Amino acid sequence: MVSDEQKFRAFEDGQGLATALSASIAGQLRAAIEARGEALIAVSGGSTPKRLFEALANEILDWSRVTVTLVDERWVPDSDERSNARMVEASLLQHKAADAQFVPLYVEAATPEAGIAEVRTHVGALKLPFDVVVLGMGPDGHTASFFPGGDRLDEALDVSNTAVVLPMRAQGAGEPRITFTLRELLQAKALYLHIQGDDKRIVLDEAEQPGSKLPIASVLRAGRPLDIYWCP
């Protein structure tokens, strides 16, 4: 069971989920624009969000006032099929959302460690905290680039750590990564977790057990409102 702070919404299929989640996110973005003239959203990469991004790209709102970034990125240029930015550019920054500003996390440096200072400069220009954060989750329980066994996992999950972004390396990650820290992501005004598949539901159930060491458990245990959107 999730805590009272969390809402679990189950949908019959990915399209129904995408329509509902997209409408909820668009509402948050509109409210931010109305309140302060602009909105800031961080989205996840991987393959799950594609349908959501396609739905979001058709939401009617003033996208020219929206800044989009990623919660994490694989350290590859956007010419690489593994690039999260590539997916965002192809699926989200289209149609009505073509006017949004995109701030990538990858810069042209050999490693995230070498590029982190430049990334911090770009990220430093964002008007944090985020209005909206959409997390995903891998089958190993990672979210953002908080991978089990990650070399900076403790640092990234330490909510007393004031770093905003960190490099991350882990055996299960494929390539080196860059990730927003848990502290920064938890400060979002609206926080969503978007997952698909029975396998991931089982991982989520496992993460909800007391003492779970799965990285996603740190989000579930944070005690802040979280909307979980799931479909088989």
Ligand SMILES: O=C1O[C@H](COP(=O)(O)O)[C@@H](O)[C@H](O)[C@H]1O
């Ligand atoms: O590598 C990543 O994987 C997770 C989960 O991706 P999915 O394809 O299993 O949904 C994603 O949330 C993260 O942003 C990405 O970098």
